[in-house]
Amino acid sequence: MVVGSAMDIVKHCGVARYCYSDFPLGNPCGKPGNKVMQLAIIKQALGLFESAEAPNYTERTAHSWSEDDSWREGYAKVDDSNREELRLRGEARRAEQAANKAAGCSRSAMIAES
Amino acid sequence: MAASDTPFIANDIPYMERTRKFYRAQGYESDYVWAHFPTTPFIQPSKPLQESRVVAITTSMPDTELGRSNRTVYSNPIKPQPQSMYTEELSWDKKATHTNDIASFLPLEQLKALATEGFIGSVSPRFHCLPTEFSQKNTLEKDAPEILTRCQEDKVDLAILVPL
Incomplete structure (x- = not known):
């Protein structure tokens, strides 16, 4: 059972x-x-152990984050305000990965998108 | 409700598309490859919820010197409950929210409450930390089997995985 956002990735x-x-x-x-809300979501999630009859069974919670949907726009945003910053961040990240690899670290952290 | 009754709708955020553009903006030439499997394992629970032991699995790490520096599988007791988890390296939405309330992503409080009211049988005495990975091989061949072994040691019936 997975409880998560990012439906496209989970599916x-x-x-x-x-x-x-x-x-x-x-x-x-x-x-x-x-x-x-936290208790209601986990209770709904546990209910899927009783209701699901096939894999990829999905239920959407009934809860909303806010009346204002502006939060949907900010994650991993790319526009003219941050394009150069992202390019430089990528260069720094690749240098860090190369250094980690040279040092024998096999597990790199994921890239934080914001 | 069948799986197809919960489709992706216009208001849902297209994270894969956004992430591809975000990586390209950082100069990466190859798109990120998300895990994908042609079939999905599925079995029905062997016991009713009221008799089942439930475990929580998180992609956050322990908020300790070791957890902050060494990304690997960790298992920690649910008592005493941790007051914080290390999430800084994960790709959650740092503009819109925070992870200061661990019950918002690690449901130990909720599971304990539901065990007390008899909705589930019990909570596993340990919860587990699963590191997110570029290497699907590490997850599939090392981390997931290790967590399965630990769940079996704790006689767990059901698992809730909450990725951040």
């Missing part, structure tokens, strides 16, 4: 049971501080 992978939170990446179990 591309394929999982047995999927409880989808349409929230910013980071809080798939509910908004920080909202204990009622």
Whole structure:
């Protein structure tokens, strides 16, 4: 059972049971501080163990992040305001990866998108 | 509800498309390759929820010197519950939210409450940290089998994986 946001990535992978939170990446179990929502989401997710009859069974939670949808635009944004910064960040990142490889570190961290 | 009843809709964020553009803007010539499998394993639970032991698995790391510097599989007791987890290296939305409340991504509090009310049988005495990886081989051949072994040691029936 997976509880997560980023439906396109989870569906591309394929999982047995999927409880989808349409929230910013980071809080798939509910908004920080909202204990009622957090409990409801995990209860719904556990219910999938009883309702799913085939793989990739998916349910969307009924909860919204906010009335304002502006949060949807910010993640991994690329525009003229940050294009040069991203190019430089990529160069620095590749140098870091090369140094890690030379030092024998086989596990690089993923790239943070924001 | 069948799987096809929960389709991707226009308002859902196209993370794969955004990530491809984000990597290209950083000068990467090859697109990221997300895990994809032609078939998905599936079995029905052998016990009702009320009799099942549930484990939580997170992609965050322990908020310790070791957890911050060495990305590998960790298992920690659920008591005492950690007050924080190390998430800084992960690709969550740092503009829109934060990870200061661990119950928003690691459902230990929720599972304990649901065990107390009898909705589930019990909570695994340990939770597990699974490092995100560029190498699918590390995940498939090392980390996932290791976590499965530890879940079996703890007599876990059901697992909830919460990726950040």
